[in-house]
Amino acid sequence: MTNVFVDKNVFKEAFQTRVEQIYGIKFEESTPHQRYFTLGTLVREYISSNWIETNQAIVEGKHKQVYYFSMEFLMGRLLTNNIMNLGIRSTIEAAMNDLNIDLNELEKIEADAGLGNGGLGRLAACFMDSIASLALPGHGNGMRYRYGFFEQKIIDGYQVEVPDKWLQRGYVWEVRKSNESVEIPFYGEIKVDKVDGRDVYTHLPAEYVRAVPYDVPVVGDITSGNKTVNTLRLWSSEPTEKDYPDHISAVDYEKGVRNISEFLYPDDSTREGKVLRLKQQYFFVAAGVRWAVRQHKETYQTLDNFHEKNVLHINDTHPALIVPELMRILIDEEGYDWDQAWFITQHSCAYTNHTILAEALEKWPVDLFKPLLPRIYMITEEINRRYCLDLLNRYPNQPEKVAQLAIIGHDQVRMAHLAIVGSFSINGVAQLHTDILTHIEMKDFYHMYPDRFNNKTNGITHRRWLLHCNPELTKILDEQIGTQYHTNTFELAKFEEKINDKNVKDEIKKMKYARKKALSDRIYKEQGVLLDPNSIFDIQVKRLHAYKRQLLNAMHIMYLYNRLKEDEVFRANFHPQSFIFGAKAASGYYFAKKVIKLINSIAEKVNNDSDTNQLLKVVFVENYNVTYAELIMPAADLSEQISTASKEASGTGNMKFMLNGAMTIGTMDGANVEIHELVGDDNSFIFGLSADEVNDYYQNGGYNPWDLYHSDARIHRVLDQLVNGFLTPDTEEFRDIFNAVTHHGDEYFVLKDFDAYVRAQERANQTYKNQDKWLEMSMINIARSGKFSSDRTIQEYSDQIWHLDPLTF
Numbered sequence: 001m002t003n004v005f006v007d008k009n010v011f012k013e014a015f016q017t018r019v020e021q022i023y024g025i026k027f028e029e030s031t032p033h034q035r036y037f038t039l040g041t042l043v044r045e046y047i048s049s050n051w052i053e054t055n056q057a058i059v060e061g062k063h064k065q066v067y068y069f070s071m072e073f074l075m076g077r078l079l080t081n082n083i084m085n086l087g088i089r090s091t092i093e094a095a096m097n098d099l100n101i102d103l104n105e106l107e108k109i110e111a112d113a114g115l116g117n118g119g120l121g122r123l124a125a126c127f128m129d130s131i132a133s134l135a136l137p138g139h140g141n142g143m144r145y146r147y148g149f150f151e152q153k154i155i156d157g158y159q160v161e162v163p164d165k166w167l168q169r170g171y172v173w174e175v176r177k178s179n180e181s182v183e184i185p186f187y188g189e190i191k192v193d194k195v196d197g198r199d200v201y202t203h204l205p206a207e208y209v210r211a212v213p214y215d216v217p218v219v220g221d222i223t224s225g226n227k228t229v230n231t232l233r234l235w236s237s238e239p240t241e242k243d244y245p246d247h248i249s250a251v252d253y254e255k256g257v258r259n260i261s262e263f264l265y266p267d268d269s270t271r272e273g274k275v276l277r278l279k280q281q282y283f284f285v286a287a288g289v290r291w292a293v294r295q296h297k298e299t300y301q302t303l304d305n306f307h308e309k310n311v312l313h314i315n316d317t318h319p320a321l322i323v324p325e326l327m328r329i330l331i332d333e334e335g336y337d338w339d340q341a342w343f344i345t346q347h348s349c350a351y352t353n354h355t356i357l358a359e360a361l362e363k364w365p366v367d368l369f370k371p372l373l374p375r376i377y378m379i380t381e382e383i384n385r386r387y388c389l390d391l392l393n394r395y396p397n398q399p400e401k402v403a404q405l406a407i408i409g410h411d412q413v414r415m416a417h418l419a420i421v422g423s424f425s426i427n428g429v430a431q432l433h434t435d436i437l438t439h440i441e442m443k444d445f446y447h448m449y450p451d452r453f454n455n456k457t458n459g460i461t462h463r464r465w466l467l468h469c470n471p472e473l474t475k476i477l478d479e480q481i482g483t484q485y486h487t488n489t490f491e492l493a494k495f496e497e498k499i500n501d502k503n504v505k506d507e508i509k510k511m512k513y514a515r516k517k518a519l520s521d522r523i524y525k526e527q528g529v530l531l532d533p534n535s536i537f538d539i540q541v542k543r544l545h546a547y548k549r550q551l552l553n554a555m556h557i558m559y560l561y562n563r564l565k566e567d568e569v570f571r572a573n574f575h576p577q578s579f580i581f582g583a584k585a586a587s588g589y590y591f592a593k594k595v596i597k598l599i600n601s602i603a604e605k606v607n608n609d610s611d612t613n614q615l616l617k618v619v620f621v622e623n624y625n626v627t628y629a630e631l632i633m634p635a636a637d638l639s640e641q642i643s644t645a646s647k648e649a650s651g652t653g654n655m656k657f658m659l660n661g662a663m664t665i666g667t668m669d670g671a672n673v674e675i676h677e678l679v680g681d682d683n684s685f686i687f688g689l690s691a692d693e694v695n696d697y698y699q700n701g702g703y704n705p706w707d708l709y710h711s712d713a714r715i716h717r718v719l720d721q722l723v724n725g726f727l728t729p730d731t732e733e734f735r736d737i738f739n740a741v742t743h744h745g746d747e748y749f750v751l752k753d754f755d756a757y758v759r760a761q762e763r764a765n766q767t768y769k770n771q772d773k774w775l776e777m778s779m780i781n782i783a784r785s786g787k788f789s790s791d792r793t794i795q796e797y798s799d800q801i802w803h804l805d806p807l808t809f
């Protein structure tokens with residue numbers, strides 16, 4: 001096919017013709033959506049030759065590959081990303097100008113692919129971009145949910161969840177590959193036969209579900225001649241092409257089947273919800289492993305060397321069934337004996353842990369697991385039996401230790417233990433997190449398998465989180481330090497030479513103003529709240545969770561409001577500050593939803609008080625998602641990273657803010673520690689308990705929030721205002737928040753860190769008044785953020801875990 005992007009005239013012609021061919025109408029009559037879809041189609045077609053060549057290069061060069069198994073890929077929009085990585089933006093823009101079409105408006109038509117909850121899913125998306133941009137052979141394997149993460153509406157201050165119908169108008173980037181569908185077995189029985197004196201097991205499933213792949217091309221950055229286009233394969237569930245099961249009606253069977261890929265993270269608080277989630281996990285794991293195995297056999301005709309040519313990456317425990325599934329294929333289908341199969345499996349799998357929160361560590365009740373996946377359960381039991389024999393050798397007189405470390409215990413299958421035992425590499429996502437894993441949470445495993453544990457500090461793709469979302473900053477950087485940082489972010493360090501250059505500082509100031517203005521325009525348009533771009537934009541955007549402590553931020557705002565109303569001197573010294581929140585709460589997470597209501601009630605109060613609203617504004621932006629983040633990250637002065645130390649494994653929003661010149665106000669948690677290591681106390685506002693102090697309190701007690709309630713008048717007053725009708729006439733509305741931080745012990749140390757947080761906020765506010773100093777700090781943050789590109793992270797995964805070679809074709 002000819003390249004329609006060679007120049008604007010060729011493209012213009014092809015574009016108009018194609019609109020008419022696809023839709024059978026005159027170009028002039030086509031809708032913006034039709035134009036968007038046609039542009040997407042042309043881009044996808046343009047990608048296809050490199051896509052084919054990438055797959056050929058992998059096979060012909062016998063390259064080792066990684067399959068990144070993740071239940072979540074929070075991709076956001078892809079048009080802008082793809083045309084940027086392909087280097088065809090200017091051609092398209094020129095043509096669109098001629099046609100009087102605003103390319104930015106077309107880009108806004110794309111649905112934001114929100115197949116993830118938060119950091120874990122967005123990390124997977126950044127990794128896809130970096131793997132392809134480093135020309136590494138690596139593919140994503142996930143679920144094609146019909147409904148992505150819910151859309152959030154705020155009604156009367158409360159969160160209301162609306163289904164996210166992202167596929168409704170079609171998804172231009174996906175290619176359905178029904179010929180590569182596979183049948184996934186569930187339920188049923190196991191038949192045992194003796195063959196040559198050996199037990200051979202056959203699973204006789206009660207039902208099959210068809211897994212149909214939809215492939216999305218992942219386009220690497222073409223700079224330096226890279227042509228890599230990897231695959232993100234998302235599986236959709238459909239009725240089998242075999243016989244329908246005879247124990248349920250066809251209608252019930254079809255409904256059950258469709259359900260598997262219907263929703264991201266269905267509610268797992270009920271038994272039905274749990275079964276569905278485990279079904280999802282096995283479904284996309286079994287389909288993905290078959291994909292990898294089939295590809296491997298086509299090239300090598302044997303699985304003997306599977307582990308030398310493939311890595312199956314387990315993103316959090318959700319895909320940990322890879323371990324027994326690969327064992328099953330090797331033993332039941334390929335005739336390997338246990339030890340050979342175990343060697344291949346254990347050398348193929350690598351596991352990343354993303355949280356130490358106990359409630360997030362997956363455990364499946366045996367009585368649910370066993371009937372659903374009978375053969376997989378048998379294999380898991382055998383893995384456990386052999387592993388426990390090993391444990392008994394290590395701990396001969398400690399049966400309770402063996403029980404505690406087992407994969408199956410208390411009638412549950414512990415997915416993290418399965419992933420650890422079955423993987424050659426186990427990593428945390430920031431140094432502090434890895435230290436906590438090895439020294440506390442997983443210390444016995446670490447002592448057993450010290451060589452398997454390693455750290456890979458997270459990163460973000462600077463292509464989306466700088467080059468695309470902040471054109472003003474990109475322009476300044478290009479002019480000041482050249483463009484090498486586009487391919488090597490450590491080159492950003494050169495920008496530090498400019499911190500005393502008055503003109504550059506001015507440029508940075510203008511850039512920040514422009515980005516703040518753009519955000520405040522959208523907020524004003526959508527929510528009617530007017531923010532002054534000259535005020536400090538203090539932003540906390542992330543999932544809503546008690547440990548992330550949006551409540552601490554909210555309580556501080558209440559304190560500020562009280563103080564601004566009463567303390568003239570304080571008022572006179574205070575630089576106006578705008579507090580911006582964005583967060584979705586899990587639909588069943590009562591406390592988190594109350595915090596959203598609290599923030600909105602505070603906003604209502606302070607924004608409407610003419611005594612203070614020139615100084616203090618609060619806004620909770622509706623429906624925070626990847627696309628919104630692209631507007632928000634560049635607009636921040638202060639980046640709120642205030643989790644209880646030890647709880648946030650890494651955080652990645654912290655990195656996006658830093659790269660765009662915001663200062664971190666945060667605890668020594670997750671990757672904040674590494675940000676602080678780079679910029680020091682002078683260029684960040686660090687406060688609060690350390691992870692060691694937090695863990696000490698958890699282990700030894702010694703903290704009583706009532707003491708602070710009684711001794712700190714600010715805390716006393718703010719807490720009383722939650723329940724005395726100050727914010728809303730209903731004095732019960734925030735009673736449970738009051739109780740959480742008093743009667744229930746303040747598990748996340750909100751009151752304990754309150755004073756330190758207030759002081760850090762004061763430092764930030766006062767520092768901002770010295771614009772010269774602030775701009776210098778901002779530039780230092782930008783210049784030292786090079787480490788946090790996911791290109792660096794992926795290079796480390798590749799060098800130290802995956803051992804991949806870049807493609808050259």
Ligand code: 26V
Pocket residue numbers: 118119120121123316354355357359360429458545648649650651652670
């Ligand atoms: C899961 C759950 C599930 C049940 C209830 C509460 C709860 C709380 C947290 C989680 C987190 C699941 C794993 C996760 O998303 N971890 C995030 O991974 C990011 C990428 O590594 C990292 O930056 C975040 O710090 C980490 O929270």
